[in-house]
Amino acid sequence: GEDVEQSLFLSVREGDSSVINCTYTDSSSTYLYWYKQEPGAGLQLLTYIFSNMDMKQDQRLTVLLNKKDKHLSLRIADTQTGDSAIYFCAESISGYNKLIFGAGTRLAVHP
Amino acid sequence: GAVVSQHPSWVICKSGTSVKIECRSLDFQATTMFWYRQFPKQSLMLMATSNEGSKATYEQGVEKDKFLINHASLTLSTLTVTSAHPEDSSFYICSARDRLAGDSNEQFFGPGTRLTVL
Numbered sequence: 001g002e003d004v005e006q007s008l009f010l011s012v013r014e015g016d017s018s019v020i021n022c023t024y025t026d027s028s029s030t031y032l033y034w035y036k037q038e039p040g041a042g043l044q045l046l047t048y049i050f051s052n053m054d055m056k057q058d059q060r061l062t063v064l065l066n067k068k069d070k071h072l073s074l075r076i077a078d079t080q081t082g083d084s085a086i087y088f089c090a091e092s093i094s095g096y097n098k099l100i101f102g103a104g105t106r107l108a109v110h111p
Numbered sequence: 112g113a114v115v116s117q118h119p120s121w122v123i124c125k126s127g128t129s130v131k132i133e134c135r136s137l138d139f140q141a142t143t144m145f146w147y148r149q150f151p152k153q154s155l156m157l158m159a160t161s162n163e164g165s166k167a168t169y170e171q172g173v174e175k176d177k178f179l180i181n182h183a184s185l186t187l188s189t190l191t192v193t194s195a196h197p198e199d200s201s202f203y204i205c206s207a208r209d210r211l212a213g214d215s216n217e218q219f220f221g222p223g224t225r226l227t228v229l
Contacts, residue, residue: 031216042117042204043155043220088154092216097143097208099218103154 004102006089011108018076020105022089025070029091032065033099034074037086046074046087076107084109113139115207117221124195125229131191132224134205140185141207145218146178149202161188185210195228202226 003025012018024032030051035043049056049063049072056063062075076083089102114137124130134144142163147155159180160168167180179191188207192199202225206218 033217035220040223040225042115042222043206045217045219048217097160097216098145098157099216101154 004089004091004100006102006105008103009106009108011110012079014079014081014109014111016079018079018083018107020074020087020107022072022102023070024072024091026091026093027070028093031092032072033090033092034063035088035090037088037104043088079109081109083107113209113219115205115219115221117205117224119224120222121225123227123229126196127194129191129193130195130226131189132203134188134190134207134221136186136207136219139207140210142185142210143208144182144188145206146180146190147204147206149204155204192226195226197228200226200228
């Protein structure tokens with residue numbers, strides 16, 4: 001079946017690194033995504049990774065994929081107050097258009 | 112970058128009325144658009160997949176006669192909530208897949224429409 005799980009809440013100090021974790025169950029996932037949602041707004045695509053990659057880095061964002069364990073993580077370096085938001089992990093399954101979303105991790109950044 | 116707009120951004124209506132929400136891809140063509148529903152502090156629930164020029168595909172448990180979807184052009188899909196009731200109050204978000212996206216299934220999301228039914 002299709003299931004994506006995330007921890008619901010993460011609190012970090014400004015300037016520290018944040019690591020948001022996600023697990024998924026479908027081994028036929030082709031792409032995995034991280035989206036950011038600020039209050040009252042839609043989703044903003046942050047980055048995505050193809051399932052045959054282990055890592056992808058984009059400025060302050062680093063995505064790690066462990067396909068064997070079906071584990072995806074998003075690391076945000078030098079976390080700022082503007083990074084406070086809900087972060088959704090999502091998977092795309094081969095042959096299907098739709099995305100399967102996790103419940104979202106609420107990231108709170110404090111001084 | 113790819114931009115998706117939704118209109119209206121919020122709407123308040125009386126119970127029993129119908130509400131139409133528009134989703135537009137502004138700078139790309141989208142053969143496929145998706146409609147999601149999000150309850151407070153919860154994830155997005157896919158309601159239906161809208162394909163240009165054909166009938167929408169609804170997810171299990173979503174009433175197609177209540178949530179009418181029309182995808183008449185490559186840049187516009189509409190969701191009509193018919194005979195709305197307070198339990199239909201929610202945040203409705205659309206996304207669009209670029210016709211030229213290839214295999215990445217990258218979807219661009221609209222800003223959402225908050226529907227409140229009194």
